[in-house]
Amino acid sequence: MSINNKINVEQIKLSVENLDLFYGNNHALKKINIQIPANQITAFIGPSGCGKSSLLKCLNRMNDLISNIKITGQITVDNENIYDRKQDVTQLRRKVGMVFQKPNPFPKSIFDNVAYGIRIAGIKDKEKINNIVENSLKRVGLWKEVENRLQDSAMSLSGGQAQRLCIARTIATHPDVILMDEPTSALDPISTQVIEELILELKESYTVVIVTHNMQQAARISDITSFFYLGELVEVNPTNKIFTTPENKLTEKYITGRFG
Amino acid sequence: MLKVEKSVLELRKTLEEMTDIVISIVDTIRTCIKKENFETLEFVFQQDRHIDDLEKKIDQQAVALLALINPMASDLRFVFSVVKLNSDLERIGDECKNVAKELKTLEPPIPEDLKILADKVYEMVKDAVNALLNQNSALAQEIILKDDEVDKLEYSIQKKYSNSIGIAFAAKALERIADHTTNISENVVFATEGIDIRHENSIMNRLGKSDK
């Protein structure tokens, strides 16, 4: 394992500048500035309600669905402002995919789940769809387990399998960035480990941002860890640094479990 | 109290047992040299097994703590530093035995220089333990600075008494004890501040970095 004490800012994939987010009067994110480098795993940690999910959902504009929300500041993906008027949201979400806390397969067949994203993107070629589905399932290590029952309902999968299916479904649309909101919190340790390994592999081709409550998980898989508290970004540093010598007292307190 | 705090405290208690013994044997050495009376030297050998047991116990506790509690940040650094300075403490015990062996071969009078050296080394050990138990980085840094004085003193003793193997060996062993206290101090600086000051060329460099 390489020891990394500086953030490698060579290639910034996502950049958040002066982001403020309000739910009605609730100032949920305060002047957030963070840069997320390409092909690295960035973890968001912090106590419940500190705004991790809120920030994550800004990154692919999933918050657009919420009424009474106000967002100011700027977020760029590949130097393009995603809150620009001209931005096509569906296009953005294909580029910045998302995996959720609870595995949420559609009540459709395993095949149709993975094919969903590319079909709605307008791909009709059967051959191509078959290939993408197969490759995506292979990528998440699910192919062997389901190749003989692709037409079965995805609801018949175990939690860990279902979550891997959801990841396969996301990578089938070939995003650049994958956002994950506590992707293993509903899973057993073995499935968690499988998914952690998978995330580590994904980083070769994708930029991964993961919210996790499991500090060990952040420590194990992420390159960069950012600590949030009460809507503020307290500290961003290489994971190795955060977990050995955090700069901020609050981070130290949180990481050593002496909070509150 | 948090589980992690409890476990760290338990580790600390064992560590204190260890440092108590280490201080007492270094004190014994110092007193014997000072008073030129070697009657109580047996105590140093008696404590040896005790120290070995405690060394093992500390390592076991530390490993268990790392595996079960997953300490982070300052906790992690503390445990890590304890694992490392644990062997320094044990080696201090060994070096005390070496000094004691050499002393047994000597006849009074003992040179004044050796008495001063023993005094200095004792102070260093006491301070190092103090810095360790209170996680006092400033004190630890002072100890590191003192190491040079000890080195010089030992060098002059070696020169002066090159004909007396016993005195030369005892001085060498005392100097090594001082080296171990430097190691301990370095670990204390790491535990408290998270900076690794080992192998820095100049002392200024070492401490300049920890000024932050």
Place this chain on the structure above:
Amino acid sequence: MVKTKIYNLIGYTIIGFLCVSTILPIIAMILFIFSKGISRINYEFLFTVSSSMETGGIFAPIYGTIFLTFITMLIAVPIGVMSATYMSEYTKKGKLFYLLELTIVNLAGIPSVVYGLFGLGIFVLLLKIGISILAGALTMGVLILPLIITVSYQSLQAVSENIREASYALGASRLQTVVKVILPTATPGILTGIILATARVAGETAPILFTAAAYYLPSLPSSVFDKTMLLSYHLFAISTQVVGVSDEQKYGVTFVLISVVLILNLLAILIRDKISKKLGVHK
């Protein structure tokens, strides 16, 4: 331990008793009608168009009932499901929405004979459709719309937010999400609503009384613009209007009416289960 066991036993006994007491009347009724009407059932009774009301085959009303039910569903299901979809997926939950909801609930409470008169006024007379299957189906459609909308709305609402999010996160538009994910997922629930509605359409008398039903017709309706005989109305007619109809004939018709309703239900349930199974959801 023993105490808990005794309590359990008492609890189960009470529940079991209550359960039986709800099912028993239904079974008793069906058995009663079955025993009285079964003797009348034969090929000729079911599949010939009779030349008299008192005896003879009842194929005309059977055919009419199925025809009318089918047309009603053809009209009401798309409108109902689309309305429910609009309410569930497109409107903001504001004042207008609650007004709409309230109206639908109230509509469901209006007596069916009022619908009949409404159908007569609007479809038969005002729109000049005349007494016909179409007018009857439209009337019945209005009658069951609240039911279909309410049940569909509820099953759409029951579609988990997670699935919607998943679809949006994959770059789906709202329309794509509704059509490809939400509606299919809600289908079993919506079908339940349709089942209930089907049974209602086949059994209702009042709404078709003035809009579609013929007292007696010697032939089958040939298009939606024809009047038709209907089982429910036929039963009403032979029980109250015509003299000299044998009990056996009446029970025979009753038996067929119930059977048609049950068969329609059964069919719908089978379809629903098949879809549920395919989706992998268990309702």
